[in-house]
Amino acid sequence: MDSTRQQKIGRQIQKDLGEIIQRSPAVTAGALVTITRVNVTSDMSLARVNMSIFGGPGKEEVLKIIKEHKNELRYELGQRIRNQVRIIPELQFFIDDSLDIIERIDNLLKQ
Template sequence: MESKRQQKFAGVIQEDLAAIFQREGMSFLPNTLVTITKVRVTPDLALARVFLSFFNSPNPQLAVQTIKTHSSEIRYKLGARIKDQVRVIPQLEFFLDDTNEYVERMDKIFERISHEDRQKDEE
């Protein structure tokens, strides 16, 4: 369970990273919209796990790897934005948020079940 402090800090990081990706994300991933879906921060605020979702990206795994290669540059830009609010700029870990894919997969399963039920009713 995250403390209020962790939640507040995660919100600050999420907002600032969103602004960084919105303004400068095109240099990392051209023609791709990066969305920060969730940020989780460790209790000591030294590590932030950032979950990303990509729109208009043919290969999301490659997009995450690209972001990971630029993580030190992204952390530097984040530090420039939040340096007056924190003592230590957290290390950033980036992960692919596959929630949308999971939801789509579940929708297809439910649709198939519903379709099978309708066929049984018709027989």
Template sequence: METTRQAKISRLLQKELSEIFRQQTAKLRGVLVSVSAVRVSPDLSVAKAYLSVFPSDKAEEMLDSINHNSKTIRYELAQKVRYQLRKTPELTFYLDDSLDYLENIDNLLTRDKEAHPGRLDDAVAEGNHDA
């Protein structure tokens, strides 16, 4: 269970990391990086940042680059939050592929609907909602 303090710090770090990545967009060679979530450990010493990268085919390359530069990013973050936090947590970055997962499910549903037209409509008309 996340405490109120952890939640506040998570939101602050997410906002400031998003701003850092937004400012660096020109240097990222046309790749958009967004921070989808930040989770902070109970002792506030470690923060896990979940990133979405568009286009997704460059995600692994960008994650490697970001992890390689994590000390610089942490320093920039510390400059932004120095009046709110005494100590800036260690940052670890992970890919958030939930949007790719949702897109895959949507594609599968679309493909199934095209392969079996009217199947869902017939089930709803009959009152069978288990289709």
């Protein structure tokens, strides 16, 4: 169970990182990237970022590009949240395909 502080920092990271990624066309490679969830560890040293990716060269390719720019994204995030946390968390990125599953189920139900 996440503490209130973990949830608050997770929501802040989700909001700020989403804005940073949307304003960086080199990072998204023309795809629409949405941060769906951020889980922060109890010591605030690691943030697991789940994202959905639409369009572009492919989900795995966009994920690879984002991982290559991880340090720049962490720096930009640090500039925004440095007054709220002592340690800027390391970022781990994962593809969240729950939206694809929901869409697939919805299409099956419509048939």
